[in-house]
Amino acid sequence: MDGINQSSKPMGPVVRTSTPKALVSLIRNPLDALPPAIFSEPIVFSKMGGDVKIYIADPALIHEALVKNADALGKGEQVRRALGPALGQGLLTADGAHWKWQRQSAASAFRHDKLLDLQPAMISAAEATRDRWLEMPSGKVDVGHEMMRTTFDIIVETMMSGGHGIDVGKVEKSISDFLGPTGWTFAFSVVGAPEWMPYPGRRKSRSAVTFLRSSLAGVIADRRKSGEDRHDLVSMLLAAVDPETGRTMSDEEIVDNLMTFITAGHETTALGLAWTFDLLARHPECKERVISEIDAVTAGAPLASEHIAKLTYTRQVFSEAMRLYPPAPVITRTAMQDFRLGGFHIPAGTVMYVPIYAVHHHRSIWKNPEAFDPERFTTENTKQRHRYAYMPFGAGPRVCIGSAFAMMEAVAVLSVLLKTFHLSSTTATPPTPVMKVTLRPKQRLLMHVEKRHA
Incomplete structure (x- = not known):
């Protein structure tokens, strides 16, 4: 099939997709464009127009593709156009x-000893959110917005030493404005539409990007002028030297990376936290167990750095929330050269998807995959699974550099807030997940917040 062939084993299912229908799905919610068979099959070939695309859900094949054949794969045109x-x-x-x-x-910047030094800043940002909630006249909060604000405060403090007056509210809105129309950019790239094609939200998205990049350029200019080494990510990038060529990063390249950490770093953890609060509200027995663990570990004292590693069940809860709602739900790669995968010949130019959302909900990998069960992430249960059955931070050489940072941050925020508040749902049904590069709730995630009584 268009150069993809295998002689010794049966080919995976071939799905022929209607181009107009697929485009509508990509624009509205790319999750709906995943072939249904990928939730039960190891590999699916999708033919849309004249192009064949590969969807891989089998952990062994994912390992073979993203690790063993990492050098044969690139990010590709779809990622370039969208991000x-x-x-x-x-x-x-x-x-x-x-x-x-x-x-x-x-x-x-992400070595374990460095991360331990950042824990007080994580706790401090969570406490600022706690104090803000205590002062609210109303007992209802938009948890998604609040977690975006909290994790942004953490990123700015830990990676940019405070950011020197960056407008937090405008940055958050700008990130949403940029990500909002990405369904259009993905859809247009799939059919090879020219990049000048207009679409809803394009102008607002471009304006948001201009604001975000200029804000970060100002931070870098101030730091270069002062010459101060603050031992944060900005200082490390300014001092970075390519060992092979001896060159350093330009301001534009540093902005590229700060943009990556701010948009990918704070957005994904914030969403993971928002989904976790919603899941705990719908599973009160799990919530009570988390609260009991926090109370036992802290023994009535404020959360401190030494407590975070001891909150094992709290960590399991966040891990299970990211299984059900992986913040980055799809990995896209393009074959830069011919290679073999599971006996298939994959020609250069083939677009390959690892739909993490489908892997995390796959019926042959997980028992009762739609159920919320933090026990899946005990040490024993984790050891029994294939390493690539669970990939909230991606896989292979390009696994998220900030995964340990995100886990520490999430446990700190959950612990500070659940130590003080009970959160409950405002709706009977869970929110619908929608992919806008990241996995967001379709509706605002509003929750009732009530102070716990000692």
Whole structure:
């Protein structure tokens, strides 16, 4: 089939997709464009127009593709068109040697000892949110918005030493304005439409990108002028030197990477937290167990850095929330050269999807996959699963550099807020997940907040 063939094993299901119907799904919610068979089959070939696309859900095949054949794969045109205007050639979008040296330059900021030093800032940001909730006249909050604000405060404080007056509210709105029309950019890239094609939200998205990048450029200019080393990500990127060529990063390249950490870093953790609060509200027995653990570990004292690693069930709850609602629900790769995958010959140019959302809901991988069950993430149960059955932070060499940062941050925020408040749902049915690069609730996630009584 268009160069993809296999002689020794049966081919996976072939899905022939109506182009207009698929485009509507991509624009409204790309999750709906996933072939239904990928929730039960290991691999699915989808033919739309003249192009064949591959969807992989089998953990062993995912490992073979993203790890063993990592050098044969690139991010591809779809990712460039959707994210390139904002993220340039940063860690999330770059390929090859340019990606590799940027990854090496940023890696030291995410060493375990460095992350431990950042925990007080994580706790402080969560406490600021707690104090803000205590002062609210109304007992209802938009948890999605509140978590975006909290995690943005953490990113700015830990990665940019405070950010020097960045307008937090405008930045958050700008990120939403940029991500909002990405369904259109994905859809247009799938059919090869020219990049100048207009679509709803395009002008607002471009304006948002201009504001975001100029705000970060101001931070970098101030830091270069002062010459101060604050031992944060900005200082590390300013001092980074490519070991092979000796070159340093331009201001534009530093903006690319700060944009990547701000949009990908704070957005994904914020969404994971919002989904977690909603799930706990709908599963009171799990919520009470989390609260009991927090109370036992902290023994009535405020949350401190040394408590975070001991909150194992709280961590399991966040992990299970990211299984049901993976913040980055689809990985896209393009074959840069011919290679073999599970016996199939994959020609250069083939677009490959690893639909993490489908993997996390796959009927052959997970027992009762739609159920919320934090016990899936005990140490014993985790050891029994294939490493690539669960990928909230991606997989292979390009696994999210900030995964450990995100887990510490999430446990800190959950613990500070659940120690003080009971949160309950305002709707009987769970919100619908919608993919806008990240996995967002379709409706605002409003929750009742009530102070716990000691």
